[in-house]
Structures are given as C-alpha cells and as structure tokens.
Amino acid sequence: MTTMTENASGLREFKMPDVGEGLTEAEILKWYVQPGDTVTDGQVVCEVETAKAAVELPIPYDGVVRELRFPEGTTVDVGQVIIAVDVAGGAPAEEVPVQETVTEEPAPAEEPKPEGRKPVLVGYGVAESSTKRRPRKGVEVPAQQPEPFLAATAVQGELNGHGHTGQRPLAKPPVRKLAKDLGVDLATVTPSGPDGIITREDVHAAVAPAPAPAQAPVVEEAPAPVRVQAPAPAVTYDTARETRIPVKGVRKATAQAMIGSAFTAPHVTEFVTVDVTRTMRLVEELKQDKEMQGLRVNPLLLIAKALLVAIKRHPEVNASWDEANQEIVQKHYVNLGIAAATPRGLIVPNIKDAHAKALPQLAESLGELVATAREGKTSPAAMQGGTVTITNVGVFGVDTGTPILNPGESAILAVGAIKLQPWVHKGKVKPRQVTTLALSFDHRLVDGELGSKVLADVAAILEQPKRLITWA
Secondary structure (H helix, E strand, O other): OOOEEEOOOOEEEEEOOOOOOOOOEEEEEEEOOOOOOEEOOOOEEEEEEOOOOEEEEEOOOOEEEEEEOOOOOOEEEOOOEEEEEEOOOOOOHHHOOHHHOOEEEEEOOOOOOOOOOOOOOOOOOOOOOOOEEEEEOOOOOOOOOOOOOOHHHOOOOOOOOOOOOOOOOEEOHHHHHHHHHHOOOHHHOOOOOHHHEEOHHHHHHHHOOOOOOOOOOOOOOOOOOOOOOOOOOOOOOOOOOOOOOOOOHHHHHHHHHHHHHHOOOOEEEEEEEEEOHHHHHHHHHHHOOHHHOOOOOOHHHHHHHHHHHHHHHOHHHOEEEEOOOOEEEEOOOOOEEEOEEEOOEEEOOEEOOHHHOOHHHHHHHHHHHHHHHHOOOOOHHHHOOOOEEEEEHHHHOOOOOOOOOOOOOOEEEEEOOOEEEEEEEOOEEEEEEEEEEEEEEEOOOOOHHHHHHHHHHHHHHHHOOOHHHHOO
16 A cells, blocks of 8 residues: 555545554644645645654645545544645646546556655555555535545445445445455445444444344234333433543553553552652752753653663663563663653653663753653654653652553653652751652562662662762
8 A cells, every 4th residue: 555646637645654653543633735735745734643643744746735535633544545636736626526536446466556656754654565556436426515525425336346236335445355354245234334334343243143033932822912112212411511522542542552551561569758858959950060051950850860770780670571472571772761741641752772871961862852742743753662661740749659561661660749858867857858759560570679679779879869970
C-alpha cells in the first residue's frame, strides 16, 4: 500500500500513512488547507492524532487541493484517501465531477508497478504490499449533497467482486480482507453499520452457526395462550446530569497499555522518605552557575541524575522481559522516560542515552522534552524504546503513589511533593525539606534486594548530593 494514487487527469490522492509503527488508524484534528488552495511538496496539510501522539502530515507533491475526504474529528483507517490534489493545476475544484474520484480495490499481483512515484518521508510511509490497486467507476452524486467527503458513498451497478448483480456491498478494506479469509460472501451479509456499511461483527455473525430449529411437540388440543414478554426499555442517559467523553487516541492507548502492564508484570513497590535539604540548596546554586545558564534546573534534574547513577551501580535493574524466548534482556544504555500530563492524556517520552549525558546535557534534553510535550508535538519515536521512567506526582501536591510500569520497562520511580517538615538532624528536631520516593519494579526481573539497593542509592544521593561525584 502506498500513500498516494494518481488517475489519468492528474488528480493525486494522498492516503492516511502509518505515522507510527504498526498503527491502524488516526484522527484528523485540524486541516490547514481547503479546496482550491495551492500546496507545495513538503507543506503540512493537516494534523492527526494517533494512539501515541499528534503528528503533522506533509503533502509529497505540488498542486491544487480539489477535495478533503474527511472532516475534522473523523477517525480514519491507515490507507484511506484523505485528500485529493490536482498536480496539473487544472480546473477549479467545483468543476471536477465526482465520478472522477478513484475508489480502489485489490488487483492481481502481476499488475505492473506505477512509475514515477515519489518516496515518502521516513515515519510517514505506509508499508507497500505486494497487492496493487485498480480504479473503479463511481456514480454521480446528487448536487444537493456536499462534494467533499463523498468518496465512500460511490456505488457500482455492474457485476460486483462477488459475482452478483446490483449494488456492491459497502465495507472497509480490513473488513473485506476478514470476509475473504473467512470465506464469507459480503453480498449475503446484513449490514449494521451507518449508511449500510458492513462491520467486522456482521462478518463474524455471518459465519456463526445458525441455531438449530426447536422440535415442535405434538399436542392434541389447543395450546394455552403464550404470554409475550415486553422488550426491556432502552437505556437512556440524562445529558444534563452526565457528560460522556469518547476514549480514543492517546487516552485509549494509555488505558490499554496500563491494563496490559498491571496484569502482565508482577509489580512490587517500595517506599523511602528522605531529607533532600542539601539537594534543594544545590539546585539554587546550579541556577547561578555559568554552565547552567538558560537551562532547566530543578529538583527533577538532580533526581534523574541520581537514578542514573544508581542504575550505573546496579545495571541489572535496567532490563526487560522477553516472554517469547523466556529471557531477561539487560540493556547497556538508559533511555530515561519522563511521564508528562498533556491535554490529550499521559505520555512518556524518553531521553535517549541519558546515561551518557553530563548534567548540562541532561538539563537541556529534559527542557526540550517538557517543552515539546506541552506543545503536543512529541513524536512517536520519542516515546519508544524507554527502559526506566520517572513520574513526578509531587507537582500536584501528592506525597507519593504506587506507579504502574510503562510496558516493556523494568522500573518506575515516583517522586512526591517536597515539603518542609520536622526532621531529626544531627540529634535535634529541625525543619527540613523532605520527600517520599516510591519505586515500582517488575519482580520477574528485579528481586527485593536489587530493588531496595537501587531505591536506597537514589535516597542517599539526594540526601548527600556530593555522592553524584564520588559514585559517578
């Protein structure tokens, strides 16, 4: 499957690409162009949200926008055409008849590969399959219907792909593939989706065995009247008292990942309360340091460095579990994840090779990570390959928590609020800056001894930050 098609009139169709790794759909958040606008190669035409992040999509050619196939807010399957562009710059959009729209079907594998196709940007391409596509003719839509977004309503009055005459059953490509794999003739399936579209559930229902007819008993006299039970009333919701929010995009992916992690990896959480007064003093000193000018300097920076030092002292904690091979995979690098709350939900981008960064470099990377997350521009690649994570719940005034592992990682450190509390210091009760740390780890990879040593090292460094030098 490619990200574009072209018909004889020079109308090119750009398809929703796989902007992540193996993603199947994305929601169109915003269009930056409208029909009639001129676009150039590399120009961003829309912003989409996947299960991992919001991503801007560039168009890979020059031309004039003729059609936007889906409105904002629509979730589109990967491979569906989202915009049509006239690369010849011909007639205005309203003069392009609907029947010129190309709707695609699988064609025989021996069909020659079209020439002159531009390569797509890395990260935006859809994996090209061995199956090629052929166009089919559409039927003109009545003028009172809006021209954009009508590609899916075209019907075929000739023989359809199943050998039956009449209207071709409407179904998305994944549903057609499912029907083919199960040997189901779509022409015999009763659709339940909007506008008569056949869903995956309809296909599965078509292959389910029909219930055997009940054997009617022989009666010699008239049967007694049968009481027909009234159907249960439909469930209704008071919209004035409830608000229902669809779960999709990042929030849906986070929910699924947390369920998978919580019920796959055996979690253990340990806690320690520590005096971080000296660390807070060091933060203030670093803010005045010339080498740290213009960089993000805060307690999280030193906590991240403390965790990296603890991992260096106990490298066995930095690992993952390979279920297929029943192996523990130790990582000789640390991609440090930082949990970030955004309007679209919780995301965990990571700092690549954080173990190799000096404090100024770590501060710079941390600042870039936070700024990008706040702008909603975190790329899918930035959220892949993490090994351990830090979540700072203290910014919300929370003492601590029992964090759930980011899937595929071995440990996650929760940092609580730093508060002025009475503390025994040098034999006397004094007001000190105190916080509580919580370390959750995968007990398949990390036993209690190893987890305790890592957490104790982090606490010791924050209590005596000079250990950042002596232990590093």
